[in-house]
Amino acid sequence: MNGDFTTEVLVVGSGIAGATAALELVRRGVQVTLVTRVQQPEESNTYYAQGGIIAYGDSNSADLLVTDIIKAGANYNNREAVEILATEGPGLVRRILIDTLKVPFDRRPNGNLSWIKEGAHSEDRILHVADHTGRAIEIALLQAIGKSKNVQVLTGHTAIDLITTSHHSIDIQERYARRACVGVYCYDRQSKSVKRILAKTVILATGGVGQLFLRTSNPVGARGDGLAMAYRAGGRVLNCEFVQFHPTTLHKPPSENFLISEAIRGAGGKLIDGNGEPFMHKYSPEWQDLAPRDITARGIHQEMLLHGATNMYLDVSVVGTPAEIRRRFPDIHAFCQQYKIDITCDPIPVVPAAHYFCGGIWVDTFGRTTIDNLFAIGEVACTGVHGANRIASSALLEGLVWGTRAANQISSVIDGLPEPSEREYPEWQYTGDQISDKALIQQDMKTIRQLMWNYVGLVRTTSRLERALEELNHLNTQIERFYRHRVVTDELIGLRNSALSALLITRAAHANRSSVGCHYRE
Numbered sequence: 001m002n003g004d005f006t007t008e009v010l011v012v013g014s015g016i017a018g019a020t021a022a023l024e025l026v027r028r029g030v031q032v033t034l035v036t037r038v039q040q041p042e043e044s045n046t047y048y049a050q051g052g053i054i055a056y057g058d059s060n061s062a063d064l065l066v067t068d069i070i071k072a073g074a075n076y077n078n079r080e081a082v083e084i085l086a087t088e089g090p091g092l093v094r095r096i097l098i099d100t101l102k103v104p105f106d107r108r109p110n111g112n113l114s115w116i117k118e119g120a121h122s123e124d125r126i127l128h129v130a131d132h133t134g135r136a137i138e139i140a141l142l143q144a145i146g147k148s149k150n151v152q153v154l155t156g157h158t159a160i161d162l163i164t165t166s167h168h169s170i171d172i173q174e175r176y177a178r179r180a181c182v183g184v185y186c187y188d189r190q191s192k193s194v195k196r197i198l199a200k201t202v203i204l205a206t207g208g209v210g211q212l213f214l215r216t217s218n219p220v221g222a223r224g225d226g227l228a229m230a231y232r233a234g235g236r237v238l239n240c241e242f243v244q245f246h247p248t249t250l251h252k253p254p255s256e257n258f259l260i261s262e263a264i265r266g267a268g269g270k271l272i273d274g275n276g277e278p279f280m281h282k283y284s285p286e287w288q289d290l291a292p293r294d295i296t297a298r299g300i301h302q303e304m305l306l307h308g309a310t311n312m313y314l315d316v317s318v319v320g321t322p323a324e325i326r327r328r329f330p331d332i333h334a335f336c337q338q339y340k341i342d343i344t345c346d347p348i349p350v351v352p353a354a355h356y357f358c359g360g361i362w363v364d365t366f367g368r369t370t371i372d373n374l375f376a377i378g379e380v381a382c383t384g385v386h387g388a389n390r391i392a393s394s395a396l397l398e399g400l401v402w403g404t405r406a407a408n409q410i411s412s413v414i415d416g417l418p419e420p421s422e423r424e425y426p427e428w429q430y431t432g433d434q435i436s437d438k439a440l441i442q443q444d445m446k447t448i449r450q451l452m453w454n455y456v457g458l459v460r461t462t463s464r465l466e467r468a469l470e471e472l473n474h475l476n477t478q479i480e481r482f483y484r485h486r487v488v489t490d491e492l493i494g495l496r497n498s499a500l501s502a503l504l505i506t507r508a509a510h511a512n513r514s515s516v517g518c519h520y521r522e
């Protein structure tokens with residue numbers, strides 16, 4: 001028994017995008033297998049989302065939302081995708097999150113939902129669960145999946161590579177047909193073996209790339225696995241230069257990856273320098289502390305250079321009474337307190353960090369990639385919704401909308417798709433026999449993160465990008481060779497994907513010579 005099997009639809013990743021697609025597919029009677037990297041299925045970017053999700057109440061307008069998204073995205077957006085998000089999204093928040101899953105969004109004393117505003121939004125149109133919105137949504141989604149008989153969840157399973165007709169079929173004729181995806185090779189941490197999982201359709205929902213950078217708000221799994229897998233299989237990738245840097249993560253070593261939500265500035269929090277002076281009016285007279293993220297992040301970066309400082313500060317005390325601040329931002333308050341920062345009176349030391357990937361695997365309005373029967377949804381995909389820069393609280397909504405649209409599309413065609421035959425696609429070939437070298441993997445990972453932060457970070461120059469390209473090309477060749485001769489592990493899979501994803505981002509950043517949105521060339 002080698003663990004190989006066949007399923008109807010294989011979903012890779014259990015964040016909001018993958019979990020929504022799985023639930024919507026089983027609602028339509030489709031059988032689903034969901035694989036996810038870590039043992040705890042909730043571990044994802046989704047789980048750590050703090051601020052909220054765009055929806056809107058009776059007084060809001062879809063047209064104004066479209067305008068705000070396109071303005072934040074520097075007019076680089078796919079208008080059709082933005083209009084879909086703005087018109088379908090709020091209804092899905094209501095049907096799936098509020099009515100079906102009963103996500104406990106904050107309400108006012110009169111029982112009405114509490115709408116708030118964040119950076120670059122011109123209306124109060126965001127729903128939140130205190131400052132842990134993503135956690136509440138993720139847990140509700142996974143609980144619903146846990147109750148569903150038609151979803152098989154495999155935790156501790158890392159997808160290694162897509163199985164495609166043109167790369168893997170033993171039938172020579174397949175080389176001349178359109179390229180299609182028929183499954184995934186997947187590493188099972190527990191048995192330390194690789195399974196061949198065949199499927200009529202595969203959905204990649206593997207999230208972002210934050211871990212390729214030294215400073216990030218993302219958890220360790222955000223390492224570009226899906227992007228690299230799709231690229232290796234011949235899929236089109238797009239807009240990879242657009243990595244959004246969040247202006248405010250906590251700067252208090254040894255704390256790592258902790259985001260200080262934009263909702264604090266939405267509620268009136270002010271960015272200040274070491275002397276207590278506000279500075280955002282210099283960088284955005286119109287929006288000031290609520291400027292789009294790229295402008296705010298570069299404003300902080302510029303002030304750090306001016307003052308020779310390691311960080312700037314966020315003053316929360318102006319937001320309300322200490323009790324109001326504790327009630328509105330309980331997680332941020334508790335986390336900072338561990339580092340002896342009382343956010344009700346102490347300014348929070350903050351620095352920008354890699355946060356969100358606006359580019360990704362090219363998909364159409366249903367999440368279809370350029371490879372047949374391969375879908376991509378959520379942060380790993382590029383629908384064009386975010387253009388060159390993402391507006392706050394739109395990523396969770398995009399995962400919900402495209403998770404649903406992909407599920408609709410798949411369920412309408414799945415009965416007509418042939419089941420891939422086990423005889424046509426080989427089992428995993430164990431070629432590597434040397435034990436993985438952990439020290440080498442960790443050092444290479446550190447090199448990539450340092451290189452990307454310094455040369456492909458917030459402010460990019462031609463000479464830095466050229467140097468990064470040279471080093472990443474070399475590193476990719478070395479790592480690919482190393483990978484071929486080693487026993488496969490999750491860390492090795494991650495290193496291989498990180499190196500390729502870093503190269504794709506750097507190539508795109510080098511090729512785009514103009515500054516636009518979150519891609520800034522000096």
Ligand SMILES: Cc1cc2nc3c(=O)[nH]c(=O)nc-3n(C[C@H](O)[C@H](O)[C@H](O)COP(=O)(O)OP(=O)(O)OC[C@H]3O[C@@H](n4cnc5c(N)ncnc54)[C@H](O)[C@@H]3O)c2cc1C
Nearest residue numbers: 013014015017037045046051052159207378379393395396
């Ligand atoms: C700190 C933080 C705060 C944020 N706040 C907000 C917010 O307030 N509002 C908002 O809209 N957005 C926010 N975002 C962005 C948003 O959370 C993400 O863009 C969104 O949740 C991505 O969802 P996803 O389903 O695409 O990916 P994820 O939620 O990241 O899920 C990816 C899944 O893929 C799995 N995976 C990865 N690689 C593999 C592999 N090789 N094999 C198997 N499984 C794999 C992971 O384990 C995980 O389950 C925030 C992000 C962060 C990090």
